[in-house]
Amino acid sequence: MDTEKCLITRxxxxxxxxxxxxVAKGDIEHILAMANWAPTHKRTEPWRFKVATGRAKEDLAEFFVSLYKENTPTEEQSDTKIEKTRSKVDKSAAVIAICMQRDPKERLPEWEEVSAVAMAVQNMWLMVTALGLGGYWSSPGTIDQMHRFFDxxxxEKCLGFFYLGHHAEEHKTGRRDPIENKVEWL
Structure with a gap:
């Protein structure tokens, strides 16, 4: 798939x-290797990934359910929400925790390192698209609790999760407002 098609069908x-x-382990490794080529100021390379498959994925699903139960009053808990929380992990071939390792010397603003991690995720997403796979990045409201599951x-902090899997959807061009509405020439 050429670069332009990859960009507009992602x-x-x-x-x-x-x-x-x-999803083959080799494909996941290739996706993460491409993430590693994201731009990074002062070469801090702040992106870190934790890949959950198999039993670890099952444990992660149960952890998400336990967080939901902990953070939702009993009378407001929904069996549907619990099942949906578990199901999105179960249906994924892999769940990749997207983490950021802050530069210990804090040589640059944190937002630049968060941006570098986001660019690494964009590289992942483009590679996923090129391989004909599917995925999405989600950041749960309980993101600040991930230290309880991950070492x-x-x-280091967790910024979200990339859910990965095969799909049968056709590649469609995304929708965007015209760039002319977003650019001011000086």
Whole structure:
């Protein structure tokens, strides 16, 4: 797939659209290797990834459910929400935690490192699209609790999750307002 087609067909593919087909470990490694080529100021390379498959994925689903139950009053809890929380992990071939390791010397503003991680995720998303896979980035409201599941290093934090899987959707061009509405020539 050429670069332009990859850019305009990249879109969120959600776990309910995934098939049962596994994603090869080699494909996941390739996707992450391409993430590693994102731009990074002062070469801090702040992106970190934690890949959950198999049993780890099941444990992650249960952790998400437990957080939902902990953070939702009993009378407001919904079996549908619990099942949806579990299902999006179960239906994914892999769930990749998107983390950021802050430069210990804080040589640059944190937003630049968050941006570098976002660019790494964009590289992942483009590679996923090029491979004919699907995925999406989600950041749950309980993102600040991920240290309870993952062994995060000092200065490392979780910024969200990339859900990955095969799908049967056709590549469609996304929708955007015209660029002319967003550019001011000086």
């Amino acid at each position: 879109r969120s593919i959600f776990p309910e659209q995934f098939t049962d087909k596994e 995060l290093a000092e200065g």
